[in-house]
Amino acid sequence: MARGVLLDLSGVLYDGDTVLPGAVAAVSRLRAADLPLRFLTNTTRQSKRQLVTQLQRFGFDCAADEVFTPVAAARAWLEANGHQPHLLVHPALEEDFADGRMDGPIAVVVGDAAERFSYGRLNAAFRALMAGAPLLALARNRFFRDRDGELSLDAGPFVQALEHASGIKAKLFGKPSADFFRAAAASMSLDPADVAMIGDDAESDTAGALAAGVGTAILVRSGKYREGDENRFAPAPTETIANVTAACDFILAARGS
The missing domain is CATH 3.40.50.1000 (HAD superfamily/HAD-like)
Incomplete structure (x- = not known):
């Protein structure tokens, strides 16, 4: 019950x-x-x-x-481990990190960045990972139902791409x-x-x-x-x-x- x-x-x-x-x-x-x-x-x-x-x-x-x-848990991890975020997220989500830690080594934080999942931004995240940054995934869902009623790619495929390229396993928060x-x-x-x-x-x-x-x-x-x-x-x-x-x-x- x-x-x-x-x-x-x-x-x-x-x-x-x-x-x-x-x-x-x-x-x-x-x-x-x-x-x-x-x-x-x-x-x-x-x-x-x-x-x-x-x-x-x-x-x-x-x-x-x-x-x-997932943001609160990710922020708590950043604070506890002394990292600042390298954000690959939707612009609307940036306010949830605005008053967070902004010093210390970088940790790559990935959410559903939508149109921000450009080659340049993904490659910048990849380079940070190759320089030793940990990978934090706010979610790794494969897809979601979009506003037009059709299915759209979610954050998961992009998290997996970064894992595959860098050899680093993401820490999941959602x-x-x-x-x-x-x-x-x-x-x-x-x-x-x-x-x-x-x-x-x-x-x-x-x-x-x-x-x-x-x-x-x-x-x-x-x-x-x-x-x-x-x-x-x-x-x-x-x-x-x-x-x-x-x-x-x-x-x-x-x-x-």
């Missing part, structure tokens, strides 16, 4: 600028059942401030400390990093086994959550989901369900709510 819920954002609660049917009501029902919530995202084309503003504009009851992005899921559970004072994850990505969301010890992982057939995804990655999701409304029903039924 879940005592807290982790929710992916894009593809679960909204697609682009469109709130998915029933999503606001589903979040409200989970809160009414006294379930603490955390909103987990690998999205790195928006700052945390922009994400929180967007969620609130869409009608979701959401506080800033409930939103988990999903499916076990530390990411466990930190979100710990922020609710819960063990991962007492938490349910709802996501549209069978690799990063559900398989990643279960590998991290999360008790229940629900894959929704919205967003980036493609037929058969539930059978492509291990561990397989606990349940594969139509949408976030059905996922909410499943969680609340298990609680007897």
Whole structure:
């Protein structure tokens, strides 16, 4: 029985600028059942401030400390290890690093840089790696569902290209990093086994959550989901369900709510 819920954002609660049917009501029902919530995202084309503003504009009851992005963990690593970032990220994400460490040796930080994934910028990151910089990946998702409804390349292929060229393995800070899921559970004072994850990505969301010890992982057939995804990655999701409304029903039924 879940005592807290982790929710992916894009593809679960909204697609682009469109709130998915029933999503606001589903979040409200989970809160009414006294379930603490955390909103987990690998999205790195928006700052945390922009994400929180967007969620609130869409009608979701959401506080800033409930939103988990990979940036906070990456910044903590930079500070603890005495590095400053060499950023290969979307321009909107730069504000999340603006007041961070700006001295010490370089660490290459890669997010979804979109059009900034030019040869020149990738090569500059490669050269920093060859000079000894570590590689920090804010996410390594293969693709995402873009605003036009089609799939687009995410950060993962570019992270893998830098790994291949440099021979350096990236340190991952977003999903499916076990530390990411466990930190979100710990922020609710819960063990991962007492938490349910709802996501549209069978690799990063559900398989990643279960590998991290999360008790229940629900894959929704919205967003980036493609037929058969539930059978492509291990561990397989606990349940594969139509949408976030059905996922909410499943969680609340298990609680007897």
